[in-house]
Each structure stands twice: as structure tokens, then as C-alpha cells.
Amino acid sequence: MALKPKIYKLRIALADIDRNYYDDLNLTIAQHPSETLERMMARVLAFCINAQEFLEFTKGLSVAEEPDIWARTLDARISLWIDIGEPTFDRIKKATRLAEAVKVYSFNSKADAWWDKGQGKFKELSASFFRFQWHNIQTLATLVQRTMDISVTITGESAYVSTESGECEVSWALLQPS
DSSP, X not given: OOOOOEEEEXXXXXXXXXXXXXXXXEEEEEEOTTOOHHHHHHHHHHHHHTXXXXXXXXXXXXXXXXXSEEXXXXXXXXXXXXXXXXOOHHHHHHHHHHXXXXXXXXXXXXXXXXXXXXXXXXXXXXXXXXXXXHHHHHHHHTTOOSEEEEEEEEETXXXXXXXXXXXXXXXXXXXXXX
16 A cells, blocks of 8 residues: 655745745645655745745656646746756756746755756756755754644745744755856
8 A cells, every 4th residue: 555645734924025025825735755854844945935826836756747846827837847856957957948937946965966966067957056954954844743833034045934843044055046
């Protein structure tokens, strides 16, 4: 019997100071059986950083042809493709043909090695690459509960996250603009 995903319900009070974007998000997140809490929370954070109309989680790890997050237009074109982790050059190249904008958020301890190895090839692509600080993502993952109220305030290249369990700051670096 296949393992089933864990379901998380998040109520997020989002304040993105730089974009002057404020919203209350009610997200239901499925954590794939092979997905870590750190990866799931990197997805949530990327969602908050890019929050906009029509942004949604896809089937993610369950469907290899889809990104983790996307925004689609009313005529079903992909306006934003977001991958979490360390995707291959070929995957991002394909994404740049399918979507108007592509963003990649790496987050774990192997992100530096992945970037060092692929940086030369990635420069050929019209995609933005970011790296979350791994220790920040680990701290964020310790705050996770199945049902959560979260406050996320984004300013500069940092997100201040507050939950009933505690708070943390998650920062990121722009590795390559599109």
C-alpha cells in the first residue's frame, strides 16, 4: 500500500513590505511521503514571497512535469514557474520555454555544491535563482504543526515568521537574476 501525504492547514497573515502586498492566505498543503518538513516549508516561504492572484501549489513531487508552484493565466498559460530544490539544467531550460518567468529556490546543505557545479550553464537561461539559508529553513521546520496560524513579514531578503510555537527569520540570497 502506498504511503499517503500528510495534510497541513496554514492560515498566513502575509505582509510583504517591499511590494506593498498584504493578504490573508488559507493554504492546505500536502506533504509528499518523500518530502521533508524543510522542503515543505521552503515551498510555503517561496509561495509567500511570490504571492499573487492565481498562484497555487501543483501536485509537485507527484507529477514530474509540473513545478512546485505556478501561476497560470485565464487562458492556461504559465506566467510563473517556481521550483524548490536543486533542479537540473534541462528541467529549467524546459521551464523557460513553457513559462513567462522562472524562479528556483534552493534550500539545503548541498545547495552550494549544486550552484557551483551548474552556475556556468544556468547563466544561459532566463531564470532567477535564490538560495535560502539552510539553518534558517531548519529552524522554520521545527515550528511546524498540522494546523497553524502564521504571521509572515517580508522585507528585503528576509522573512520574519511567527507561529504559536515560536519565531524565526529566514533569509535568502539572489544567486542570479533573470
